[in-house]
Amino acid sequence: VPPPPLKIMISGAPASGKGTQCELITQKYGLVHISAGDLLRAEIASGSENGRLAKEHMETGQLVPNEIVVMMVKDRLSQTDAEQNGWLLDGYPRSSSQATALQGFGFHPDLFIVLEVPEDILVERVVGRRLDPVTGKIYHLKYSPPETEEIAARLTQRFDDTEEKASQYLYICFCFSRKVKLRLKTHNHNVSDVLSMYDDLIHTLSISIKGNRPKEEVFTQIDAALSEMLQQRNTDPSSL
Ligand code: AP5
Known part of the structure; x- marks a missing residue:
């Protein structure tokens, strides 16, 4: 009997590179990428009341209320593709x-x-950061520039990344978007709570990855951890 598919969670501050690493992980491991932020942006685009409420919170860098987020994520994790191929929750x-709610629904990360x-x-x-609205791919003007002029011409910015479309980096650093600063504050406050919870779970391994390297090098660290985990599952199924 093959071991059950991998279930992974990835966490990090705004712009730490979660989406970028998820692209690389799914390419190699075939997991279903489920991004809470993308689910919320899709809800906003649908024009629903939940989307309107979500946008209010996202614009100010606050977490969207659990009543909206928890069921959205649970429903997506329950779909057949995620159950069959494994998931990468971003x-x-x-x-x-939020961690407790997911545990209650029976979703445990490896x-x-x-x-x-x-x-x-x-x-x-x-x-x-820039996004390609056609392919969904994440770019960076300096670190991951678009491959062609055509792609460059259609790139967009996310509504919560910056308030004013100022073009000079130093200027933006100086009066940097309050939204981003608020998102950072919210993240720092919550991450240690969530980590300590997963540290207590016997079947969940937690790893910290240094994300301040080129994206390929960051991926090499994640890839090594994933390969080791898969190898262990294949040789010692009792570790599951
Ligand atoms: P979400 O969409 O999840 O945004 P975030 O956490 O702020 O993270 P980002 O998407 O901004 O960044 P990322 O880490 O994916 O980085 P990326 O790969 O793009 O959430 C948005 C909002 O939704 C939240 O603020 C909240 O309001 C709400 N929300 C979401 N989840 C929620 C939840 N569970 N509960 C309640 N509310 C929730 O990279 C960034 C840039 O850097 C790119 O340009 C990329 O090309 C570049 N880059 C990446 N890696 C490297 C590298 N190694 N070197 C150089 N450049 C790099």
Whole structure:
């Protein structure tokens, strides 16, 4: 009997590189990428009342209330593709109550990854981030520039990344978007709560990854941890 598919959670401050690493992890391991932020942005785009409420919180860098987020994530994790192929949950849980809710529904991660990146680097990453609305791919003007002029011309910025479309990095650092600072504050407050909860679970391994390196090097660290975990599951099924 093959071991059950992998279940992974990835956590980190805004712009620590979660989405970027998720692209690389899913390419290699075929897990279903479920991003709480993407689910919320889709809800906003649908024009629903929940989407309207979510946007109010996201604009001010606050966590969206659990009443909206928890069921959204639970429903997505319960879909057949995630059950069959395994999942990579990005940006959830962000508080111990969210972690507890998921445990209550029977979703236990095998691995909890925390990306650690110094705050000054996070600022530069947010300011330079661009998204391709056609492919969904994440770019950075300096670190991951678009491959063609055509892609460059259609790139967009996320509504919560920056208030003013100022183009000079130093200027933005100086009067840097309050939204991003608030998102950082919320993250720092919650991450230690969530970590200590997963540390207590026998079948969940927690690892901290240094995210202040080129994305390929960050992925090499994650890849090594995943390969080791898979090898252990194959040779010692009792570890599951
Ligand atoms: P969410 O969409 O999850 O945003 P976030 O946590 O703020 O994280 P980001 O998506 O901004 O960054 P990322 O870590 O994915 O970095 P990326 O790979 O893009 O959440 C948004 C909001 O939704 C929250 O503020 C909250 O309001 C709400 N929300 C979400 N989940 C919730 C929950 N569970 N409960 C309640 N509310 C919730 O990289 C950033 C940039 O850096 C890119 O340009 C990239 O190209 C570049 N980059 C990445 N890696 C590297 C590298 N190694 N070197 C150089 N550049 C790099």
